Amino acid sequence: MLPTNQGRRGRPRKTYETIIITPEEYFRQFSELSFQERERKSLEGISRRELTTIKVLLQLDYATLAKLLNITERTIHGHASEQVFSPIISDKIMGILEVYNYGFMIIGDMQSLYEWMFCPNSQINYSQPINMLRTHSGLLEVRALLTELSIQTTFLSS
DSSP states (O other): OOOSSTTOOSSOOOOOOOOOSOHHHHHHHHHTSOHHHHHHHHHHOOBHHHHHHHHHHTTOOHHHHHHHHTSOHHHHHHSOTTOBOOHHHHHHHHHHHHHHHHHHHHHOOHHHHHHHHHSOBGGGTTBOHHHHTTSHHHHHHHHHHHHHHHHHHHHHHO
């Protein structure tokens, strides 16, 4: 006899909540967090549910996200929904969010930011900025590129 859970055998299918927040609203809320709140979030850890929301908002797949965090996809999928990642991984997630938040403030449009992150850039040897986020020094370089873009935009508009 089949179990009554959705009329199928085996492990129940994972269901995810529909994400009802827009990237713009998410980053508005993120930018309002104080340094202490961001630090506390890094130390307490980011749950897999939160990481899944971030993945969707940043339009990343699990392979790219795992590469950015220097972990395997299996590590991501092995966490229960409310289980938190270590402070080291959570800090990397927060660093990626910081760069995207800064990029959103500079560029002002999420779709343009997504395109910029995946477009090869001549200033970093035609690498994609998204691939630079794997290391702290790369993260700082992407932030510097965004600052330079801000200065150029300000200069051209005046």
